[in-house]
Amino acid sequence: MSLVSMRQILDEASKDGYGVGAFNVNNMEQIQAIMEAAKETKSPVIIQASRGARSYTNDRFLYHLMMAATELYPEIPVALHQDHGNSPETCKSAIDMGFTSVMIDGSLEADGKTPASFEYNVRVTREVVEMAHERGVTVEGELGCLGGIEDGHGAGVDAMAHLTNPDQAVEFVKSTGVDALAVAIGTSHGAYKFSRKPDSAILAMDRIIEIHKRLPKTYLVMHGSSSVPKELQDIINAYGGQLEPTWGVPIEEIQLGIQHGVRKINVDTDSRLAITGVIRKYLTEHPEGFDPRSYLKPAREAMKKVIIERMRSFAQAGHASDYDPIPLSVMAQRYSNGEL
Ligand SMILES: [Zn+2]
Numbered sequence: 060m061s062l063v064s065m066r067q068i069l070d071e072a073s074k075d076g077y078g079v080g081a082f083n084v085n086n087m088e089q090i091q092a093i094m095e096a097a098k099e100t101k102s103p104v105i106i107q108a109s110r111g112a113r114s115y116t117n118d119r120f121l122y123h124l125m126m127a128a129t130e131l132y133p134e135i136p137v138a139l140h141q142d143h144g145n146s147p148e149t150c151k152s153a154i155d156m157g158f159t160s161v162m163i164d165g166s167l168e169a170d171g172k173t174p175a176s177f178e179y180n181v182r183v184t185r186e187v188v189e190m191a192h193e194r195g196v197t198v199e200g201e202l203g204c205l206g207g208i209e210d211g212h213g214a215g216v217d218a219m220a221h222l223t224n225p226d227q228a229v230e231f232v233k234s235t236g237v238d239a240l241a242v243a244i245g246t247s248h249g250a251y252k253f254s255r256k257p258d259s260a261i262l263a264m265d266r267i268i269e270i271h272k273r274l275p276k277t278y279l280v281m282h283g284s285s286s287v288p289k290e291l292q293d294i295i296n297a298y299g300g301q302l303e304p305t306w307g308v309p310i311e312e313i314q315l316g317i318q319h320g321v322r323k324i325n326v327d328t329d330s331r332l333a334i335t336g337v338i339r340k341y342l343t344e345h346p347e348g349f350d351p352r353s354y355l356k357p358a359r360e361a362m363k364k365v366i367i368e369r370m371r372s373f374a375q376a377g378h379a380s381d382y383d384p385i386p387l388s389v390m391a392q393r394y395s396n397g398e399l
Contacts, residue, residue: 105137222243240280
């Protein structure tokens with residue numbers, strides 16, 4: 060199966076009321092872990108690459124690894140998504156390379172750090188929507204700012220200081236035509252999301268419920284939504300790591316979001332923790348070892364295990380063969396005739 064548009068994956072998820080994990084990748088092992096998890100659970104999936112991942116893989120390696128994934132797993136619908144595009148130019152280069160979905164994060168200026176004005180956000184997002192939809196490519200926008208910084212991207216603001224305003228969300232979607240909207244509800248990028256188990260004072264799930272009520276047809280996206288399980292932190296710390304105690308987004312909160320219009324859930328930190336824990340354990344227990352395969356193989360397995368758990372929790376499992384892929388050219392026609 061060739062890569063499919065993220066819009067089709069989310070349309071199908073919306074019909075059946077499930078969420079789809081969007082997992083970040085930087086190398087072959089991570090792509091393999093996700094595709095194996097998708098195969099085992101029969102899940103459609105979104106694979107996403109940040110600007111940092113694109114520069115790490117020099118783009119061409121990423122592209123050809125993704126082509127290998129579609130060749131080897133023809134039964135899995137998979138979208139390739141640009142995570143946090145900082146400018147229309149970044150999104151254009153992703154589309155030119157074959158990404159089937161892009162995020163333009165106009166909540167920050169092109170430096171990826173400075174919170175931007177609403178007008179700036181609407182202008183750059185609208186520009187990307189026009190360019191992408193013409194080619195059948197999906198667009199995710201963001202309103203409000205998340206906490207934390209990852210891959211050099213983020214305002215580093217207090218996560219509760221820039222929550223998405225529901226009235227502005229309605230205006231934003233109407234003026235831009237985005238397919239999906241990332242909302243700020245108190246989550247942060249990276250491992251340090253919450254310094255205690257989150258409750259409604261620090262994780263504003265009511266915003267999602269409110270925004271979904273006003274925008275029932277817009278697919279909502281939860282960023283920074285790794286659950287940061289204690290057992291993964293413990294493995295790292297048991298083998299010489301020094302992570303501070305931290306809490307992620309509980310699975311049951313994500314499931315509540317899915318009941319209220321969340322269709323895409325971004326997960327990166329959990330994969331990183333799983334991989335790092337296994338590598339630390341192996342190298343501590345085998346100081347004589349030096350074959351990278353001896354730790355990369357179990358690292359890949361550990362990531363696969365986490366992804367399988369997420370795919371089951373988000374309920375995307377079992378839906379891989381529900382539909383045939385719609386070519387991007389047909390998606391482009393549907394956008395232009397107003398069907399989408
Ligand atoms: Zn994000």
